[in-house]
Amino acid sequence: MSATDQLKALRVRIDTLDERILELISERARCAQEVAHVKMANLAEGEEPVFYRPEREAWVLKHIMELNKGPLSGEEVARLFREIMSSCLALEQTLKVAYLGPEGTFTQAAALKHFGHSVKSLPMAAIDEVFREVVANAVNFGVVPVENSTEGAVNHTLDSFLEHDLLICGEVELRIHHHLLVGENTRTDRITRIYSHAQSLAQCRKWLDAHYPNVERVAVPSNADAAKRVKTEWNSAAIAGDMAAKLYGLTYLAEKIEDRPDNSTRFLIIGTQAVPPTGDDKTSIIVSTRNKPGALYELLKPFHENGIDLTRIETRPTRSGKWTYAFFIDLVGHHQDPLVKGALEKISQEAVALKVLGSYPKAVL
Ligand SMILES: C=C(O[C@@H]1C=C(C(=O)O)C=C[C@H]1O)C(=O)O
Incomplete structure (x- = not known):
C-alpha cells in the first residue's frame, strides 16, 4: 500500500473513533444533566444545590490516571478529562471564578488548570478583592497565589485569611516560566527599562544581573500589566509568561529566564464550601x-x-x-x-x- 493509501486508511479509522468518542462524551454530558436533576429534586427546604464537587472531580482524575496505559502520559489524559468534566459541570452550573488579574496572569492560568476552561473567570485588581468577591457571594470561588518555590510566601494572601472568614477548597501548582518580551516596534539594542511584578523580577534576578545589569527594573502590579505596557513602548521589555505574551501579541527576546528551573507557584481555591x-x-x-x-x-x-x-x-x-x-x-x-x-x-x-x-x-x- 502506498503512503497516501496508508494515511487515508488511518484517517478513516480516526474519523470512526472520533464519532465514537463524541457519542460517549455526549452520553457522559447527559448523565451530568441527570445528576443535576437528582441534586435539584432532593433538596431540603431552603437548601442550595451543590453542583461542583471537588472531591469527586479529584477522584475521577486520579482514577483515569491509574487506568491509563499510554501512549499518552497520565498528566495528558487527566488534562483532557479535566476539560470534559468542566464542560459537563457547565451544563449543571457555570461557575464564576474570581482571580488575581488582569487577564493573562499566572493566577488565571492556575484557575483554568484547576477548573478547566468552561468557567467564567473574572479578573480582580488585588488579592483582597478576590477575597471580598467570594465573601459577597458575587462569585462561587476565588483563586490566589500563596507561595513560590523561589520567593516564599505571598503575604497579602496570608493576611487576607486573617481578615476574612473563608474556606480553602483546593490547591493548584503551576510551573512558572518567565520570558523576556517586547513589542513589535521595540529597539532591542536600546532597552532601558524592564517591567514585571516584584516576585518575577526576584525570580529572574541572577539572569537580569548577567544579561541586563544596567537596565532599570520597574515593579508593576502584575506581569500582565508589564506585558501591556511594553506593547507600545519602544525602549522597554517585560518579564511575563506565555498567556500574557499571547494576549498582547509580544515577541520573545529570551525564553525561560527564571533562575531556578523548578520555579513553581502554589495557588489556593477559596470559597464557602x-x-x-x-x-x-x-x-x-x-x-x-x-x-x-x-x-x-x-x-x-x-x-x-x-x-x-x-x-x-x-x-x-x-x-x-x-x-x-x-x-x-x-x-x-x-x-x-x-x-x-x-x-x-x-x-x-x-x-x-x-x-x-x-x-x-x-x-x-
Ligand atoms: C456530575 C457531577 O457534578 C459535577 C461534574 C462532575 C463530572 O463531570 O464528572 C463531577 C463532579 C461535579 O463537579 C457529580 O456530582 O457527580
Whole structure:
C-alpha cells in the first residue's frame, strides 16, 4: 500500500473513533444533566444545590490516571478529562471564578488548570478583592497565589485569611516560566527599562544581573500589566509568561529566564464550601500561641505524637497585639481523620486561637 493509501486508511479509522468518542462524551454530558436533576429534586427546604464537587472531580482524575496505559502520559489524559468534566459541570452550573488579574496572569492560568476552561473567570485588581468577591457571594470561588518555590510566601494572601472568614477548597501548582518580551516596534539594542511584578523580577534576578545589569527594573502590579505596557513602548521589555505574551501579541527576546528551573507557584481555591475527605487530602490551619518559651514546640507536639506530616509553616504578625504571631500550618490529612482531629483538639486547648481554613484534595494535576 502506498503512503497516501496508508494515511487515508488511518484517517478513516480516526474519523470512526472520533464519532465514537463524541457519542460517549455526549452520553457522559447527559448523565451530568441527570445528576443535576437528582441534586435539584432532593433538596431540603431552603437548601442550595451543590453542583461542583471537588472531591469527586479529584477522584475521577486520579482514577483515569491509574487506568491509563499510554501512549499518552497520565498528566495528558487527566488534562483532557479535566476539560470534559468542566464542560459537563457547565451544563449543571457555570461557575464564576474570581482571580488575581488582569487577564493573562499566572493566577488565571492556575484557575483554568484547576477548573478547566468552561468557567467564567473574572479578573480582580488585588488579592483582597478576590477575597471580598467570594465573601459577597458575587462569585462561587476565588483563586490566589500563596507561595513560590523561589520567593516564599505571598503575604497579602496570608493576611487576607486573617481578615476574612473563608474556606480553602483546593490547591493548584503551576510551573512558572518567565520570558523576556517586547513589542513589535521595540529597539532591542536600546532597552532601558524592564517591567514585571516584584516576585518575577526576584525570580529572574541572577539572569537580569548577567544579561541586563544596567537596565532599570520597574515593579508593576502584575506581569500582565508589564506585558501591556511594553506593547507600545519602544525602549522597554517585560518579564511575563506565555498567556500574557499571547494576549498582547509580544515577541520573545529570551525564553525561560527564571533562575531556578523548578520555579513553581502554589495557588489556593477559596470559597464557602467544606470539602469531604478523599483519602488524599491536605488541611490548612491558622493558630496563635501565648508568647512564652517553648510555645511553638508545645504547639507542634500533638502533630508529632499523632504522626502527622506538616508540609509548611509560615509566620505572620497579627494586627491584634504587638509581638503576637499567627502560624499558618499545612498538614497532610483531612480534619475529619481521627488522628488529625485528635491533634487539632489538643492544640485548641493550648492555643490562643485556632482556625481550620479547610481540608481539600491534594492537587492532582
Ligand atoms: C456530575 C457531577 O457534578 C459535577 C461534574 C462532575 C463530572 O463531570 O464528572 C463531577 C463532579 C461535579 O463537579 C457529580 O456530582 O457527580
